[in-house]
Amino acid sequence: MAFKPRAELFTRLKSIFENASSNPQNPWYILTAVSFSASNEPQAVAKLFKHVLAETDQNHEKRLLLARKFREAVFKAGLTSGYSKSINSIIALHDVTPPDLVDTKPMRKVYTSMEDNAERGRVFFRNTYGDTADTVQNLLDTVYPDLGSSNPFEPLDLLEFTMPNSTTGFFSNAIGYGFTYGFNDILSPLETSYVLIASLITADTPRQINWHLDGARRNGATLAEVKAVRQIVIEAAQAAGVHWKNSVPEVKET
Numbered sequence: 001m002a003f004k005p006r007a008e009l010f011t012r013l014k015s016i017f018e019n020a021s022s023n024p025q026n027p028w029y030i031l032t033a034v035s036f037s038a039s040n041e042p043q044a045v046a047k048l049f050k051h052v053l054a055e056t057d058q059n060h061e062k063r064l065l066l067a068r069k070f071r072e073a074v075f076k077a078g079l080t081s082g083y084s085k086s087i088n089s090i091i092a093l094h095d096v097t098p099p100d101l102v103d104t105k106p107m108r109k110v111y112t113s114m115e116d117n118a119e120r121g122r123v124f125f126r127n128t129y130g131d132t133a134d135t136v137q138n139l140l141d142t143v144y145p146d147l148g149s150s151n152p153f154e155p156l157d158l159l160e161f162t163m164p165n166s167t168t169g170f171f172s173n174a175i176g177y178g179f180t181y182g183f184n185d186i187l188s189p190l191e192t193s194y195v196l197i198a199s200l201i202t203a204d205t206p207r208q209i210n211w212h213l214d215g216a217r218r219n220g221a222t223l224a225e226v227k228a229v230r231q232i233v234i235e236a237a238q239a240a241g242v243h244w245k246n247s248v249p250e251v252k253e254t
Helices: 007-018 028-038 042-054 060-081 083-096 114-143 156-162 170-180 189-203 206-218 223-239
Strands: none
Touching: 007 028, 007 042, 007 223, 028 042, 028 060, 028 083, 028 189, 028 223, 042 060, 042 083, 060 083, 060 170, 060 189, 114 170, 114 189, 114 206, 189 206, 189 223, 206 223
16 A cells, blocks of 8 residues: 555654754755655655645745755665666656646756766765765775776776876766765755765665764754754654664764
8 A cells, every 4th residue: 555644744754853953944855755765655755745845935936946856855865775766756756746847957967077077076975974985985996896996087007107096986976976966056965965864764774874974964964953864764764664674873972
């Protein structure tokens, strides 16, 4: 039976962040949309969008930004939750989105060079991982070089000559953190951190959850805000029927 979230659930999830922070930018609907999408409940994503849109004033720019935030959050979550789920949710969103809130052209500059994407990705990667960036990147490079250490723009011997003992992090930086996560015209870096937290908690991957709970702090969230974000995702995922094999990591107090 398809999951049909009720308005009472939305009110509860919204209140969690309100009780933890005075920040008027409440990310509850971004977190909930991603969690529902990662749970493969696209109809719930659509219902959530209709609920939030109905509470938004009639200013066209505000409504358009809201619609774009929903689409962008679900799109960015695809790398960690699976693009088949994201596609299902984006289709469901499209089916309930008023025509004047539908985009017909790409948001990203799709012809940006891979070099530029990689540079943008390196900046966002390091901002998110802080002093653990090299450790995480080296892990990706070691376990499977296609995740990071090969550079498609230079022969390997030249790369080794010009960048000894370093890696370019091509896939994670150019594709993941550059093209996908590093586009911040719709979602801020902090909102993107929230997207990753929501997707990873729902997907039950503790190692990466820890990485991105810390990353949200580095991208500007307070301790109380990250705790609230974690709780919102857990309750949204539980409502959608998610069961965890592992315990969800706590937010570090430091």
